[in-house]
Amino acid sequence: MDSNKPLILVSNDDGYDYNGIKSLIKVARTLGDVFVVAPAVHQSGMSSAITFVHPVRTTCIAQEEGYTAYLATGTPADCVKLALSQLMADRMPDVVLAGINHGYNSGLNTLYSGTMACAFEGILHGVPSVAFSFGNYSADADTSACEPIVKHVTERVLKSGLPKDVCLNVNIPDIDGQFRGMKVTTGDMGRWINEWEHRVDPTGRNYYWLTGEFEIADKNEGLTDYYWLQRGYVTVTPTHVDQTDYASMDAIKDLLL
């Protein structure tokens, strides 16, 4: 690795053979040296799950001038932890890029997102981090229209950093690159309804598929990612780990003490 160039860690939750991570790697290689640690097996919906009931193993699949790539048997969070605490111990990256996820991680869905877990691990290790997600859920989605967005955001973050303990959650609509613009938004804390499809197997036993429809909240009307994604904008939601509800501390004291 050339220490004069920025060093960029790339991870995701879909795995190494998805177009999303290929777009991210392509752009990152124009901006600096690139180190990839991706899950060996598709890990969508894994949230910030971590693996400690069995060990994690890695396979180095590329090692050339300015580009190194590993697959790891764990979760997305494991991949970034392993990168930052073991595999890259000699030199921390200047930025962590996660995704590009095939499918939005807007609003409430950050809770379930393995892509966001990568970005959370980045900031927990003190590295500016950005998660990218695209509004096309198919495994073979063409993510090339996202690449100028990735380049713009990554260049700015490499140049100026990010506020302490804050990562960016970038969502990109699937409108063939015809973006209306970029908005800094809040997350839409809606809810999932009709979450399960109940079926009966050929032997008469019940089983349940997770599915559902997202019911938007938009309590911050006109401010949320969901609202602006529907209107053709790229959205950027500053996101942190701390989930303490500071506003209700006095009410809870009154309730319990």
Added chain:
Amino acid sequence: MDSNKPLILVSNDDGYDYNGIKSLIKVARTLGDVFVVAPAVHQSGMSSAITFVHPVRTTCIAQEEGYTAYLATGTPADCVKLALSQLMADRMPDVVLAGINHGYNSGLNTLYSGTMACAFEGILHGVPSVAFSFGNYSADADTSACEPIVKHVTERVLKSGLPKDVCLNVNIPDIDGQFRGMKVTTGDMGRWINEWEHRVDPTGRNYYWLTGEFEIADKNEGLTDYYWLQRGYVTVTPTHVDQTDYASMDAIKDLLL
């Protein structure tokens, strides 16, 4: 189920055969009718992971007056989603109780916690929810000293509810019930260091065990759960799902737009 009594949903991440959930069920049965959906397999560290690459199945293991219990093959979040959207569709519970986890879920560790995931699903379905965790990590920990705390908190929540979209993260020190008192706290957003133990297998290949030491932050000195747990207090941290960093929105606009 007797509709005059409160209806209490109990779940956890350790599974049905742990003392923590047995304590929770024991106390809950003194307060109302109880419905349990617990993971069929130990699910620690699963965060808010959800299962959609294969279906989830359930086994009913108890059905008697005032008490029903299911095991489900999914994650803790799946268990509560399945309870609230399918198995209890006839009548929503009055409260969701999660745990008692064998091991703290204080501060940063809420990010990785399956116990907290249960409480998050509760509030996302509009039900007041409380997660309980105990400062003893062993599988056969005796959780009986936690039971008066569970009773106190649950009674108050059943009587008065909780602020909208806020759940409680209750941590209980392992000091034989000699609690100094109860404190409403923030989460300590410290960080994990020395996260991996690198080993070499008998064939010479590398593998990595997730481990580590928690380095406290206590940026809110004297306000965090970790601080008060060390001093013998039961801590209650009001917790929400929304991770938008509202404070940095203007700074991010300046950076990107």
